[in-house]
Amino acid sequence: MNKLPEKTIGRLSEYRRTLLICLAKGKTHIFSHELANLHHITAVQVRRDIMLIGYSTTLKKGYDVKALIDVIAQIIDTDEGLNAAVIGAGNLGRAIITYFNGKRTKLRIAASFDVDTEKANRVIAGVKCYPMTDLNKIVKELNIRIGIITVPPEDAVSVAENLVNSGIKGILNYTSTPLSVPQNVYLEEYDMITSLEKVAYFVKQKK
Amino acid sequence: MNKLPEKTIGRLSEYRRTLLICLAKGKTHIFSHELANLHHITAVQVRRDIMLIGYSTTLKKGYDVKALIDVIAQIIDTDEGLNAAVIGAGNLGRAIITYFNGKRTKLRIAASFDVDTEKANRVIAGVKCYPMTDLNKIVKELNIRIGIITVPPEDAVSVAENLVNSGIKGILNYTSTPLSVPQNVYLEEYDMITSLEKVAYFVKQKK
DNA sequence: TATTTAATGTGAAAATATTAACAATGTTCA
DNA sequence: TGAACATTGTTAATATTTTCACATTAAATA
Numbered sequence: 001m002n003k004l005p006e007k008t009i010g011r012l013s014e015y016r017r018t019l020l021i022c023l024a025k026g027k028t029h030i031f032s033h034e035l036a037n038l039h040h041i042t043a044v045q046v047r048r049d050i051m052l053i054g055y056s057t058t059l060k061k062g063y064d065v066k067a068l069i070d071v072i073a074q075i076i077d078t079d080e081g082l083n084a085a086v087i088g089a090g091n092l093g094r095a096i097i098t099y100f101n102g103k104r105t106k107l108r109i110a111a112s113f114d115v116d117t118e119k120a121n122r123v124i125a126g127v128k129c130y131p132m133t134d135l136n137k138i139v140k141e142l143n144i145r146i147g148i149i150t151v152p153p154e155d156a157v158s159v160a161e162n163l164v165n166s167g168i169k170g171i172l173n174y175t176s177t178p179l180s181v182p183q184n185v186y187l188e189e190y191d192m193i194t195s196l197e198k199v200a201y202f203v204k205q206k207k
Numbered sequence: 208m209n210k211l212p213e214k215t216i217g218r219l220s221e222y223r224r225t226l227l228i229c230l231a232k233g234k235t236h237i238f239s240h241e242l243a244n245l246h247h248i249t250a251v252q253v254r255r256d257i258m259l260i261g262y263s264t265t266l267k268k269g270y271d272v273k274a275l276i277d278v279i280a281q282i283i284d285t286d287e288g289l290n291a292a293v294i295g296a297g298n299l300g301r302a303i304i305t306y307f308n309g310k311r312t313k314l315r316i317a318a319s320f321d322v323d324t325e326k327a328n329r330v331i332a333g334v335k336c337y338p339m340t341d342l343n344k345i346v347k348e349l350n351i352r353i354g355i356i357t358v359p360p361e362d363a364v365s366v367a368e369n370l371v372n373s374g375i376k377g378i379l380n381y382t383s384t385p386l387s388v389p390q391n392v393y394l395e396e397y398d399m400i401t402s403l404e405k406v407a408y409f410v411k412q413k414k
Numbered sequence: 415t416a417t418t419t420a421a422t423g424t425g426a427a428a429a430t431a432t433t434a435a436c437a438a439t440g441t442t443c444a
Numbered sequence: 445t446g447a448a449c450a451t452t453g454t455t456a457a458t459a460t461t462t463t464c465a466c467a468t469t470a471a472a473t474a
Contacts (some may be wrong), residue, residue, distance in 0.1 A: 091302035169407040179385040186409040194220040199377040202393040267470040
C-alpha cells in the first residue's frame with residue numbers, strides 16, 4: 001500500500017465520511033454507484049480507488065460498509081492516533097475545534113494557542129487554550145504532530161517557524177500568507193477566497 | 208480564453224493573492240521562479256498558466272505585477288461583480304465574513320442568514336444577518352448569485368434546496384453533508400477533516 | 415560593442431488521472 | 445433450475461496535467 005495517488009487519499013477520506021453516515025443510519029452495504037453519486041464522480045473511479053487499497057468483495061450487494069471503513073482507517077490512521085493543535089483561537093480556530101470535536105477517533109485536537117492573554121489558560125470550544133509563548137513546551141509535552149494555523153496573516157510566518165522548531169510534522173495553513181517549510185514537514189494550504197473565486201469563475205462561464 | 212483547465216483557475220486565484228501582496232509592498236515586477244517558489248510549484252508551470260491566459264512580457268525582468276493582476280481579473284471577475292451570501296452565522300460563517308471582508312472588489316458578501324432570531328436583523332461581522340425565512344426574498348432583492356453554506360450538517364440539504372429555488376448559481380458547501388444540485392448550479396465542497404486527514408496520511412508516510 | 419547570462423514562451427514528451435469496455439460472477443426471478 | 449440481469453475488478457484507451465528541452469531574446473558584463 002505504498003504509493004497511493006494523492007487524489008485517491010482525498011477521496012478515501014471523503015468516502016469514509018459518507019460511510020460513517022451510512023453506518024449510523026444502519027445501512028450495511030453500499031454500491032459503487034451510490035458512493036459515486038454522493039461524491040459527484042463515476043462508479044468506475046470509486047471501484048478503482050477501492051481496488052487500489054486492496055479491498056474487494058465477492059458479493060454483488062455492494063461493499064460492506066463496516067469493512068470498508070476499517071480498510072480506509074488502516075490507510076489513513078495510525079494505531080496510536082495523532083494529536084493536532086489549532087494556533088489562533090479566533091472565529092475560524094473555534095469553528096474548526098467545534099466542527100472537528102470527536103468526529104474521528106484517531107485524530108485529536110489536543111490544544112489551541114492564542115496571543116490574547118484573556119483567552120490563554122481557558123477552555124475554548126472544549127479544548128484548552130494555551131498562551132502562544134508556551135507553544136514549544138506544550139507541543140512537546142502533548143506530543144502534537146500537526147499544526148492548524150488560523151492566526152491573522154501577518155503572524156503566520158512566525159507561527160510556522162515556531163511550529164517547525166517545536167518538531168511538528170505537518171501544517172495545515174488557513175491564512176492567506178503563503179508559507180515555506182523544510183522538506184520533512186508536510187504542508188497543506190487552503191484559501192477560502194480561491195474556492196469562492198473558482199465558484200465565481202464557473203458561475204460566470206455558465207451564463 | 209474559453210477553455211482554461213480547472214487547475215489553472217485555482218492557481219490564477221492564488222497567484223493574484225500573492226501579486227496583490229507584492230503590489231502592496233511596492234514590488235513592480237516578479238519572475239516566474241519567484242511566484243513558483245511562493246506557491247511550491249515549478250517555474251514552468253507558472254509560465255504555462257500565464258501563457259494560457261494570453262499575457263506575455265518582452266522584458267526579462269519578470270512579469271509586470273499590476274498588468275498581470277489585471278489580466279487575471281479579466282478571467283475571474285465579472286465587470287459588475289458578484290454577490291454572495293453566507294448561510295449560517297455561527298463561528299465558521301462569521302470567520303468567513305471577517306476574513307473575506309473587503310479583500311476583493313468584484314466579490315461581495317452581501318448578506319448572511321441564520322435561523323436564530325437573536326442573530327437575525329443584526330449586523331454580524333459587518334454584514335447584515337437576515338432571518339432564514341427571508342432567504343428567498345433577500346436573495347432576489349440583493350441579486351445574490353453564490354451561497355456559502357455554513358449551517359449544521361443536518362440543515363445543509365434543505366438550505367441548498369432553498370438556495371437553488373431562489374435562483375442561486377453557485378454553492379460553496381462547508382458542511383460535512385454531501386449535496387446534490389441541478390446541472391446549472393456549480394457546486395464546490397470542502398471538508399476540513401479531509402484536509403486534516405491528508406496531512407495525517409503524509410505525516411504517517413514520512414515516518 | 416561583443417559576449418555571456420538569465421529569463422520567457424512553447425512544442426513535444428512524460429507522468430498522472432480518468433474513463434471505457436468487458437470478462438467474471440453473484441443474484442434474481444420466471 | 446436456468447436465463448436475464450446487475451455488479452465488481454481490471455486492462456487498455458483516453459484525457460488531462462506537468463515537465464523537459466530548447467529556441468529566442470533582453471539585460472548585464474567584459
